[in-house]
Amino acid sequence: MQQPMIGTKTMVVSPHYLASAAGARMLERGGNAFDAAVAVSACLAVVYPHMTGLGGDSFWLMYSQHDRAVRAYNASGRSGYRATRSFYAGEAAIPQRGVRSVVTVPGMVDGWDAVLREYGTLPLAEVLAPAIGYAEHGFPLSRDQHRNTAERLAVLAALPETAAVYLPGGAVPAQGARFVQRDLARTLRTLAGGGRDSFYKGEIGGRIASFLAGEGGLLTPDDWADHAGNWEVPLHGTYRGLDLYQVPPNSQGFTGIMTPQILENFNFGAQGGGIAHGSFDYYHLQVEALKLAFQDRNRVLTDPAFASIPVQELISKAYCDSLAARIDPKRASALSSAPVGSDTAYAAVVDAAGNSVSFIQSLYxxxxxxxxAGDTGVLLQNRGSFFSLDPGHVNTLEPRKRTFHTLMPAMAMKAGEPYLLYGTQGGEGQPQTQSALLTRIVDYRMDPQQAVSEPRWVWGRTWGAATQELKIESRVPEAVRVALADAGHDVRTVGAYDGVVGHAHAIVIDERGFRSGGTDPRCDGQAIGW
Structure with a gap:
């Protein structure tokens, strides 16, 4: 079993080792956790371009020792002024790919600006320097990017601007080949010099909007100029005496409070006759609790500016207890899920002062x-394709609206101080894996590396699938998998360390002040601390 990285002062975890190193460089230069987190975020936008980029969104949870409080920043984009259901008249759904899937303004660059303005100590140009260097001079193409490029060859080949970047020479680049993005480097340099406004009100945004206009896209210069993210009060729940924090809607973060509060009604932990880790009961209860949380999520989640979302009722202990009472300990329920995208990048940073940042970003x-977008090198998200075209649906498409969002970074506090920063890639999988990490670390006393490395699962329906599969890694004993199937779960065994269950990472700050970091063996990540 891989051992956790343990630092006495700092810790950085991310799904790519170069991004983790970029954050560590900022800390070594005297920057704080917020400087380092933005450096990690920007570097991931370059070295993990299949998962994230300047054309996507992000959500942030932050604890500042100055504020002594957890704050959230919603850096997700809204649909354009011209984004109406009539634009897609005659279509059953918004296309999942192509120009007509570009419905929302990317919010991530705004998030970088907000975090650095509020808490940063280093200039933007210095924080972006590692990302610029890797974009201009290249980096070894990761195994994960190589696999995703091969699997999405048709998507990448459909537009010449995209093919020129991701299929150099017309072919899938080999794992370990030098991957260069010079157009993106120029864009990052412009951003480093001109700041946020160069992206939303200046040269970069203007060039992207001009490209989209020429291709029949929705977004206009006004959509870019009028974008702004929001500081939010995070949602709060508890688990076994820990204070849990999640970002509020339009994020699905409240499911990351509901699910563990449902599970708190069961005796996890091998001591005293408790539920053994890795047993039928462990997996069955985790899945059934998640299903119940998802029913409410699917019913209410959208932009809270457009609908009343009873989130405080949903995360109340009384309501979660009532849901727990509905679980049949021996049989799987017939509840269903909605298919959502799965490709995301989660990372976290803790500095010597105890400032802590848990954040997640995605292209959907x-x-x-x-x-x-033309010669900008910016790959645009398709997050808005999740809007419904049904006028009666809570998440129906309307102008200037944020869509139902899967991104949900998490933080748990103990006695008023950060204790656990955790999160994962994978749309439906995010609250599932978060609950796995929380129970493994709290109830089974695992270190964060063991918690992310143990066998995992993901329940739900993915795009194009007709069934509500419970995908579970082959390292789970066959007897347990058979018992789950006999109980009514639609079990499908996947690889021993399968990317379908996501890329999870975690940092634990223990009572001695040590920072223990764990990164997922299913990705290209690294924990760095000292």
Whole structure:
């Protein structure tokens, strides 16, 4: 079993080792956790381009020792002024790829600006320097990018601007090949010099909007100029005496409070006759609790500016207890899920002062819309394709609206101080894996590396699938998998360390002040601390 990285002062975890190193460089230069987190975020936008980029969104949870409080920042984009259901008249759904899937303004660059303005100590140009260097001079193409490129070859080949970047020479680049993005490097340099406004009100946004206009897209210069993210009060729940924090809607973060509060009604932990880790009961209860949380999520989640979302009722202990009482300990329920995208990048940073940042970012599907905006090098997200075209649906498409969002970074506090920063890639999988990490670390006393490395699962329906599969890794004993199937779960065994269950990472700050970091063996990540 891989051992956790343990630092006495700092810790950085991310799904790519170069991004983790970029954050560590900022800390070594005297920057704080917020500087380091933005450096990690920007570097991931370069070295993990199939998962995230300047054309996507992000959500942030932050604890500042100055504020002594957890704050959230919603850096997700809204649909354009011209984004109406009539634009898609005659279509059953918004296309999942191509220019017509580009419905929302990317919010991530705004998030970088907000975090650095509020808490940063280093200039933007210095924080972006590692990302610029890797974009201009290249980096070894990761195994995960190689696999995703091969799997999405048709998507990448559909537009010449995208093919020129991701299929150099017309072919899938080999794992370990030098991958260069010079157009993106120029864009990042412009951003480093001109700041946020160069992206939303200046040269970069203007060039992207001009490209989209020429391709029949929705977004206009006014959509870019009028974008703004929001500081939010995070949602709060509890688990076994820990204070849990999640970002509020339009994020599905409240499911990351509901699910563990449902599970708190069961005796996890091998001591005293408790539920053994890895047993039928462990997996069955985790899945059934998640299903119940998802029923409410699917019913209410959208932009809270457009609908009343009873989130405080949903995360109340009394309501979660009532849901727990509905679980049949021996049989799977017939509850269903909605298919959502799965490709995301989660990371976290803790500095010597105890400042802590838990954040997550995404293009929605792998390589997002598949649309690279002209010569900017910016690959645009397709997050808005999740809007419904049904006028009666809570998440129906309307102008200037944020869509139902899967991104949900998490943080748990103990006695008023950060204790656990955790999160994962994978749309439906995010609250499932978060609950796995929480129970493994709290109830089974695992270190964060063991918690992310143990066998995992993901329940739900993915795009194009007709069934509500419970995908579970082959390392789970066959007897347990058979018992789950006999109980009514639609079990499908996947690889021993399968990417379908997501890429999870976690940092634990223990009572001695040590920072223990764990990164997922299913990705290209690294924990760095000292």
């Amino acid at each position: 599907f792998e390589f997002g819309s598949g649309v690279t």
